[in-house]
Every structure is written in structure tokens, then in C-alpha cells.
Amino acid sequence: MANDVLDDVEEGLDARRVTAVLDAVEAGDSPRLNALLEPLHAADVADLLEQISADDRNALLGMWSGEIDGDILSEISDAIREEVIDALPPEVVAEAVRDLDTDDVVDILEDLEEPAQAVILSALTSADRLAVEQALSYPEYSAGRLMQREVVVAPVHWTVGEMIDHLRVADWLPEQFYHVILVDPRMKPVDYVTLGRLLSSRRDVALKDIVEESFRTIEATEPEADVAYMFNQYHLISCPVVDAHDRLVGVITIDDAMNVQDEEHQEDMLRMAGVDDEATLADTVWEATKGRALWLFVNLLTAILASMVIDMFAQTISQMVALAVLMPIVASMGGNAGTQSMTVAVRALATRDLTAQNAGRVIRREIAVGAINGAVFGVIMAGVASFWFGVPLLALVIGLAMLFTLMAAALGGIVIPMALERMKIDPALASGPFVTTVTDVVGFFAFLGLASWMLL
Amino acid sequence: MANDVLDDVEEGLDARRVTAVLDAVEAGDSPRLNALLEPLHAADVADLLEQISADDRNALLGMWSGEIDGDILSEISDAIREEVIDALPPEVVAEAVRDLDTDDVVDILEDLEEPAQAVILSALTSADRLAVEQALSYPEYSAGRLMQREVVVAPVHWTVGEMIDHLRVADWLPEQFYHVILVDPRMKPVDYVTLGRLLSSRRDVALKDIVEESFRTIEATEPEADVAYMFNQYHLISCPVVDAHDRLVGVITIDDAMNVQDEEHQEDMLRMAGVDDEATLADTVWEATKGRALWLFVNLLTAILASMVIDMFAQTISQMVALAVLMPIVASMGGNAGTQSMTVAVRALATRDLTAQNAGRVIRREIAVGAINGAVFGVIMAGVASFWFGVPLLALVIGLAMLFTLMAAALGGIVIPMALERMKIDPALASGPFVTTVTDVVGFFAFLGLASWMLL
Numbered sequence: 001m002a003n004d005v006l007d008d009v010e011e012g013l014d015a016r017r018v019t020a021v022l023d024a025v026e027a028g029d030s031p032r033l034n035a036l037l038e039p040l041h042a043a044d045v046a047d048l049l050e051q052i053s054a055d056d057r058n059a060l061l062g063m064w065s066g067e068i069d070g071d072i073l074s075e076i077s078d079a080i081r082e083e084v085i086d087a088l089p090p091e092v093v094a095e096a097v098r099d100l101d102t103d104d105v106v107d108i109l110e111d112l113e114e115p116a117q118a119v120i121l122s123a124l125t126s127a128d129r130l131a132v133e134q135a136l137s138y139p140e141y142s143a144g145r146l147m148q149r150e151v152v153v154a155p156v157h158w159t160v161g162e163m164i165d166h167l168r169v170a171d172w173l174p175e176q177f178y179h180v181i182l183v184d185p186r187m188k189p190v191d192y193v194t195l196g197r198l199l200s201s202r203r204d205v206a207l208k209d210i211v212e213e214s215f216r217t218i219e220a221t222e223p224e225a226d227v228a229y230m231f232n233q234y235h236l237i238s239c240p241v242v243d244a245h246d247r248l249v250g251v252i253t254i255d256d257a258m259n260v261q262d263e264e265h266q267e268d269m270l271r272m273a274g275v276d277d278e279a280t281l282a283d284t285v286w287e288a289t290k291g292r293a294l295w296l297f298v299n300l301l302t303a304i305l306a307s308m309v310i311d312m313f314a315q316t317i318s319q320m321v322a323l324a325v326l327m328p329i330v331a332s333m334g335g336n337a338g339t340q341s342m343t344v345a346v347r348a349l350a351t352r353d354l355t356a357q358n359a360g361r362v363i364r365r366e367i368a369v370g371a372i373n374g375a376v377f378g379v380i381m382a383g384v385a386s387f388w389f390g391v392p393l394l395a396l397v398i399g400l401a402m403l404f405t406l407m408a409a410a411l412g413g414i415v416i417p418m419a420l421e422r423m424k425i426d427p428a429l430a431s432g433p434f435v436t437t438v439t440d441v442v443g444f445f446a447f448l449g450l451a452s453w454m455l456l
Numbered sequence: 457m458a459n460d461v462l463d464d465v466e467e468g469l470d471a472r473r474v475t476a477v478l479d480a481v482e483a484g485d486s487p488r489l490n491a492l493l494e495p496l497h498a499a500d501v502a503d504l505l506e507q508i509s510a511d512d513r514n515a516l517l518g519m520w521s522g523e524i525d526g527d528i529l530s531e532i533s534d535a536i537r538e539e540v541i542d543a544l545p546p547e548v549v550a551e552a553v554r555d556l557d558t559d560d561v562v563d564i565l566e567d568l569e570e571p572a573q574a575v576i577l578s579a580l581t582s583a584d585r586l587a588v589e590q591a592l593s594y595p596e597y598s599a600g601r602l603m604q605r606e607v608v609v610a611p612v613h614w615t616v617g618e619m620i621d622h623l624r625v626a627d628w629l630p631e632q633f634y635h636v637i638l639v640d641p642r643m644k645p646v647d648y649v650t651l652g653r654l655l656s657s658r659r660d661v662a663l664k665d666i667v668e669e670s671f672r673t674i675e676a677t678e679p680e681a682d683v684a685y686m687f688n689q690y691h692l693i694s695c696p697v698v699d700a701h702d703r704l705v706g707v708i709t710i711d712d713a714m715n716v717q718d719e720e721h722q723e724d725m726l727r728m729a730g731v732d733d734e735a736t737l738a739d740t741v742w743e744a745t746k747g748r749a750l751w752l753f754v755n756l757l758t759a760i761l762a763s764m765v766i767d768m769f770a771q772t773i774s775q776m777v778a779l780a781v782l783m784p785i786v787a788s789m790g791g792n793a794g795t796q797s798m799t800v801a802v803r804a805l806a807t808r809d810l811t812a813q814n815a816g817r818v819i820r821r822e823i824a825v826g827a828i829n830g831a832v833f834g835v836i837m838a839g840v841a842s843f844w845f846g847v848p849l850l851a852l853v854i855g856l857a858m859l860f861t862l863m864a865a866a867l868g869g870i871v872i873p874m875a876l877e878r879m880k881i882d883p884a885l886a887s888g889p890f891v892t893t894v895t896d897v898v899g900f901f902a903f904l905g906l907a908s909w910m911l912l
Contacts, residue, residue, distance in 0.1 A: 053817060167656040195655055258717060269799055273800075295792065300785070303784060307784060328763060329756070357474045380756065
């Protein structure tokens with residue numbers, strides 16, 4: 001029976017395997033649990049731990065703690081890592097982290113409380129501990145936290161043969177490396193050589209004759225978002241990290257940059273929707289509630305502001321209820337058009353496509369787009385209103401209000417993120433409330449103002 | 457003067473360099489233009505071409521066409537590539553593409569019209585042309601389109617020494633490769649060896665003794681989004697691609713996967729905001745207008761639907777205008793809470809964290825979050841309404857309406873994306889209109905319905 005399950009499921013994580021794992025946990029069947037988890041990649045084991053409930057997770061860890069290795073610990077999301085580490089015997093944690101590269105240890109450590117940090121630090125060799133403590137001295141979310149300290153270097157004057165001989169006798173090499181970094185006597189990186197070129201060159205070739213044009217370095221204090229941008233923009237595979245004195249202190253590899261790019265995207269997406277940017281599915285009800293309440297509160301304030309605009313025209317509405325029926329349409333269309341422009345702007349700022357150079361042209365384009373769509377939907381809506389309520393002037397009012405609102409939405413949607421970026425405020429985080437306020441206030445004011453002027 | 461500009465600006469692309477470039481173009485100063493562009497990375501030249509206006513771009517290409525190489529062409533965004541290729545003499549294009557790896561040629565070709573495709577295909581060697589045509593026979597956005605055909609393989613029985621000798625005499629190697637793929641006599645990939653292991657092992661070591669555990673293959677027909685997920689999930693650096701008979705047909709490297717991940721992000725973000733997912737800043741007014749009109753039209757329909765709900769209660773509103781003043785607050789809060797849940801759901805579906813396994817628990821959590829925030833903001837809003845209009849029952853009505861609407865928003869925000877995903881419809885694309893409809897209709901119906909029941 002246990003074998004059936006194993007033969008049928010694919011290698012990766014799927015719903016059937018998760019169910020089988022939970023069955024094995026409930027039955028207390030350790031061998032079966034082991035057989036089910038053993039073939040999984042560490043990343044899939046981590047996903048499984050995140051997907052199951054806290055109770056199931058604790059039960060599973062209780063039965064399987066001995067098998068938790070460093071790779072699994074480093075794959076687990078920050079949201080539950082502390083909980084998992086607390087559930088494990090300290091010696092298991094110590095054993096697990098000992099095999100990891102220092103960048104992974106740093107990644108695990110930085111989100112832990114002091115006592116758990118101490119357990120892990122004391123498990124490391126003194127060289128590793130020093131390396132980890134130095135990395136932790138760099139600012140959070142900086143290149144210094146992201147880099148691994150283990151680097152493969154060579155003096156600039158070496159040949160291919162010397163390099164290969166050196167690598168063959170090295171008692172330890174990083175798990176992954178893609179370049180040999182050439183350094184001057186002060187440990188300043190000056191060039192690098194790909195392993196492919198090294199392998200395909202004759203032994204007597206000088207390293208400095210086969211260096212890559214793509215060579216560049218990153219300062220340890222640079223934000224990790226800039227690191228990810230740089231890797232993607234320049235197709236880097238690995239990049240040496242230097243300190244303030246241009247001395248080599250580590251190397252960042254593309255898999256870490258890809259991971260940062262993914263996290264940055266998640267952050268942008270959640271921030272634009274007004275969700276706490278570290279939200280995960282493993283958050284408790286309480287954490288998730290808190291993580292959304294702030295934005296709802298800001299939204300409440302902008303909504304009340306918009307209502308105060310409506311209140312100014314209460315008299316007008318009481319004379320013509322059709323205005324109350326139609327006014328949400330204007331605000332809704334404005335809100336959507338504003339979100340469209342804002343999203344284009346936030347994305348273009350993140351990819352550095354929107355610059356001082358082309359800002360003027362892009363703003364003009366957005367206003368033109370707002371004017372055309374405003375005119376088109378103004379005409380459509382005028383037709384609908386005229387058919388619905390049979391008041392030609394009302395049709396004119398909603399048509400004009402739509403035009404004004406969509407133009408204001410386009411303008412606000414592009415200018416607000418740009419202004420925030422210039423003030424060093426993340427446009428993904430803060431644009432939404434401002435844009436909504438603009439579109440709501442302009443929408444209600446234009447529609448109800450025109451109505452009280454033209455209709456009554 | 458020209459030298460001043462050059463000395464001062466940094467190596468990358470910044471506003472000052474762009475301005476200097478435009479000045480040089482206007483002055484017809486070719487040597488200066490060359491001096492300004494020559495030090496730039498191809499990716500930065502491409503960004504510059506994207507940022508300047510169409511007229512400036514044409515003028516620049518006219519002066520600088522001879523320097524456009526394959527790297528620049530492959531960095532240029534799809535949006536303006538056709539225009540750039542049309543502006544270049546055919547022999548420049550032919551020369552430019554000849555140096556590229558086949559995956560980059562495919563990337564350029566797939567978005568061009570037939571005549572431009574023919575120009576490029578005829579410039580390739582017959583072997584390259586065959587490779588490109590084979591790649592184009594795979595579906596768009598598949599692994600087959602993404603892979604490069606140039607692979608470095610070895611028979612499984614080779615030693616490190618044999619491999620190195622083979623690489624040293626190879627007359628051609630891919631620009632970038634990170635593994636040697638071991639194949640059986642049928643060209644089925646069975647394992648791979650990192651170049652680091654190859655370099656650090658003695659010549660007599662058998663390749664099959666230093667293979668990597670991370671080895672896995674991708675089918676050529678798999679969607680590129682799955683490829684990006686796999687690279688990020690399993691920290692792959694390169695991955696062999698196989699055909700339906702498990703034969704090696706190419707290899708995908710992580711830089712391409714990182715690029716796909718970035719494009720997928722952009723697509724998700726734009727789709728969630730209702731913008732054409734291929735929108736760029738280089739789009740004309742007309743393209744941008746079209747790319748947003750469809751979603752505005754869908755939004756107009758949902759807004760009219762919501763207005764019809766309001767119209768059902770026109771009688772009630774005419775008796776108490778305060779309802780018209782307050783009702784947008786309920787709808788706005790519902791819309792925001794719905795967007796929050798929806799964004800969490802869309803993101804979790806994209807990262808495969810939300811599965812059949814934990815769906816029930818996540819839905820329950822969302823409803824609980826909606827209920828708590830609904831209660832909190834219901835009480836706050838009841839206080840505001842009571843202070844504003846002095847009608848205690850009105851305060852009760854808006855409080856209850858807020859509670860119902862935020863619960864409905866939470867439920868809709870999580871269930872709708874999950875249902876769409878199950879129906880194989882991209883939740884990022886289609887969730888918005890449905891969620892908005894739910895929150896608007898429930899919001900207006902709950903508030904106005906309770907009001908007409910309890911207040912009149």
C-alpha cells in the first residue's frame with residue numbers, strides 16, 4: 001500500500017503526496033513518512049511544511065526532526081522558520097547549519113530572535129562564525145547580506161595551468177562558482193575568467209588574456225534590489241562584491257539575484273494592493289488582519305473625504321436621485337483609469353524605463369490616452385444615461401464628467417508615483433491612496449458640480 | 457567640451473548622457489555620438505533607444521547604424537524592435553544576427569513580420585537557419601523557444617581528462633555554459649557535471665563519479681513560466697531540454713529564466729490593473745488607448761450593474777440623502793478589501809503556495825480576517841456616521857453593511873481567483889472584474905437594503 005502511493009506520485013510535490021504524508025503522520029508511521037519525504041527536493045519539503053497546518057507541522061517535525069538539514073532550513077519561508085527552529089532539538093539545528101554556505105546561514109539568522117541566533121552561531125566553526133558576523137554587520141537587504149564569502153581568486157599573473165593545479169589541490173571549494181576572480185596584491189578584483197574559458201584554453205595561456213568584458217563589481221552596501229536589477233540588465237552570472245576600499249569581500253551568484261527579483265516583485269504587488277509586504281499564507285488570522293487594517297484605514301479616510309464632496313451637493317441629489325444612481329459609475333471609471341496609469345508608472349520606475357528624459361513625453365501620452373478614453377466612455381455613458389433617465393442634459397453632464405475624471409486619473413496616475421519616487425518614497429507603497437483620492441474627489445466634484453450648475 | 461561630458465558621466469546610462477547623446481545627434485556630430493555610446497553596455501544602448509522619441513531614434517539610427525550589433529538588437533524591447541530593424545540597412549541586420557546564439561535569434565525573429573524574418577534567416581549559416589527554424593516550430597512561450605541549441609555534451613563513459621582535451625580542441629563553444637551534459641548513445645541526457653567539479657578533479661576521474669544531484673530535464677513543449685518557476689524553486693543554473701522521445705535538443709540557462717520571471721511579473725502586474733500585458737512606454741497614444749479600453753469597458757458594465765442596484769433603492773435615497781453620501785464608503789472599503797484578498801490569492805497561486813491541500817484553511821482565514829476588519833471598521837464608521845448625521849439607526853445600518861461587505865469581499869477575493877485557475881483562466885487577468893462586481897453589488901445592496909428595511 002505504501003509502495004503504491006510512492007510509485008504513482010510524481011517526483012515533485014502534489015496534493016496526493018501531501019495527503020499521503022499527512023496520513024503517515026497521523027498513523028505515526030515513520031518509515032512511510034521517510035519514504036515519502038526522502039525523494040523530495042529540499043525546496044519541496046519546505047513548501048510542504050508551509051502548506052500544512054501548524055498542528056500537522058509540529059507532529060511531522062516531531063517524527064522527522066533528524067532528517068531536517070540545512071538546505072530545508074534555508075528554503076523555508078521566514079514566516080515559519082522561527083517556529084520550525086524552535087520545534088527542533090538544538091543539536092539538529094546546529095548540525096543542519098554547519099553544511100551551509102555563509103550566505104545561507106546569514107539568510108536564516110537575520111530573521112531570528114537573539115537566543116535562536118546564539119544557538120546557531122555557536123554551532124559554526126570560528127571562521128564561519130566570523131564570516132557570518134561580518135555579513136550581519138552590513139545593512140539589511142544589502143549586497144553584503146546577500147553575498148557568499150567563499151570566493152575563488154587568482155593573482156592576475158597566473159596561467160590557466162597554475163589555476164587548474166590550484167583548484168585540483170584545493171581542500172575546499174564553494175558549492176557553486178562560475179568565475180575565477182583575478183585580484184591585485186591588495187585583493188582588489190580587477191577581472192574575471194569564466195570556467196568555460198578556463199577549461200577550453202591551453203595550460204600556458206595567461207588568465208589575463210581570457211578575461212570577460214562583462215566584468216563589474218558591486219559595493220557591499222548597495223541595496224539588493226539594485227543587485228537584482230544589475231544581474232538582469234547585464235546578464236551577469238556572478239559578481240564580485242567589494243568594500244569601501246575596493247577590496248574583495250565576497251561574491252553574489254545569479255540564483256540569489258533571481259530570488260531577490262522574485263521577492264521584490266512580491267513586495268511591489270502586495271504593496272500596490274495595500275497588503276503588508278511580508279504577508280504569506282502561513283500568517284495567522286491576527287497577523288493577516290493587522291497587515292491589511294492600515295491600508296483599509298487610509299482608504300477609509302480618503303473615502304470619507306470623497307463623501308464630504310458628495311455632501312456638498314446633498315441638496316442637488318435630493319432634487320434628482322438619478323445623480324446618486326449614476327455618480328458611482330464616474331468614480332469607478334476614474335479609479336480604474338487611475339490604477340492603469342499608476343501601474344504602468346510604478347512598473348516603469350522599477351525597471352528604470354521612466355526617467356527625467358522621457359517623463360514629459362510619457363505624461364503627455366497618458367493625458368492623451370485619458371482624453372480619448374474619457375471621450376469614448378463619456379459618449380457611451382451619455383447614451384446610457386439618456387436612455388435610462390430620458391434627461392438629455394443629464395447625459396451631457398455625465399459625459400463631460402467622465403472626460404474630466406479620466407483625464408485627471410491619467411495625470412494623477414503618472415505624476416503621483418513619479419513625485420513619490422523623487423521624494424524617495426516607494427511609489428508601489430504610497431501611490432494608491434493619493435491616486436484614489438484624486439479620482440474620487442475629481443469624479444464626484446465634476447459630476448455633481450456640473451449637475452448642480454447645468455441641471456437645476 | 458565633448459571630453460568633459462565623457463569624463464564626468466558614469467559608465468551607465470543616466471540623464472546627462474542621454475542629453476549629451478541627443479545633442480550630438482542634433483549637431484550631426486558622429487565622432488562624439490560614437491564616443492558617448494561606445495562605452496555603454498548593449499542593454500543600456502537599448503534602453504536609451506527606448507527612452508528617446510521616435511524621431512530622435514530614427515535620427516540616431518541614421519547616424520549610427522553601422523554600430524548596431526546583435527547584442528543591442530536582442531536587448532531592444534519587442535515594442536520598438538521592428539521599427540529599429542526597418543530603419544537599418546538589411547546588411548547591417550544580417551551582420552548583427554550572425555554573431556548571436558540561436559536562442560537570441562529566435563527571440564528577435566518571433567515578433568517580426570514575414571519579410572523582416574526572411575532577411576534575417578537568409579543571413580544565417582544553413583546550420584543556424586535550421587536550428588532557428590526548428591526552434592520556431594515549438595509553441596510560443598515554450599521551453600523550445602527559450603533554449604539555445606548549442607550544447608556541450610559528453611558520453612557517459614568519459615573521464616575528466618578526455619573532457620578537458622575535447623574542450624581545448626573544440627573549434628567553437630557556446631558563449632556561456634555551466635555544465636557538461638552526459639548523454640547516452642541515443643542522445644538522452646542522463647546526468648550533468650558542473651565546470652567547477654570538472655576543473656577541480658584529477659584527469660583520471662570518471663565524469664559519472666562527479667555528477668550533480670540537482671540534475672533534471674525540461675520538455676521542449678513546457679510553458680516558459682514553468683521553466684522560470686523550476687529554476688527559481690530548484691536553484692538551477694542550466695537545464696537540458698528534451699523532445700518527446702527524451703532526446704537532448706537544447707539547454708536553457710538561468711539568465712534566460714530570470715528574464716522570463718521578470719516578464720511574467722510584468723504581465724501579472726499589468727493584467728491585474730487591466731492594462732494590455734505587453735504595454736510599454738514606447739507604445740503610441742493609440743496603442744495605449746486600445747490596451748486599456750477593453751478593461752474600462754468591462755468595468756463600465758460592472759459599474760452599471762452596481763448602479764442598477766442603487767436604482768432599486770432610489771425611493772429610499774430620495775427620503776434620506778445621507779444614504780447617497782455614505783454609500784460610496786461602503787463600496788470603496790469593500791473594493792479595497794477584495795483587492796487585498798485577491799492579490800494575496802493571485803500571488804499564492806503563481807508561486808504554487810495555494811493548493812487544494814490548504815485551500816480550505818486559507819479561505820477560512822480570509823473570511824475571519826474580513827469579519828474582524830469588517831467589525832472594526834463597521835464600528836469606526838458607525839461612530840463617524842452617528843456624529844455626522846446624528847441618526848443612531850443609520851450608524852447601525854452602515855456598521856452592519858460594512859461587516860457584510862468586507863466578509864463578502866474576503867470570500868470573493870479568494871474564491872474567484874481559485875475558481876478561475878481551476879477553469880484554466882489566468883486569475884491575474886480575470887479576477888478583478890468579478891471581485892469588483894461582488895463587492896459593489898453586495899456593498900450597495902447591504903447598505904441600501906438594510907437602510908430601507910430598518911430606517912423607513
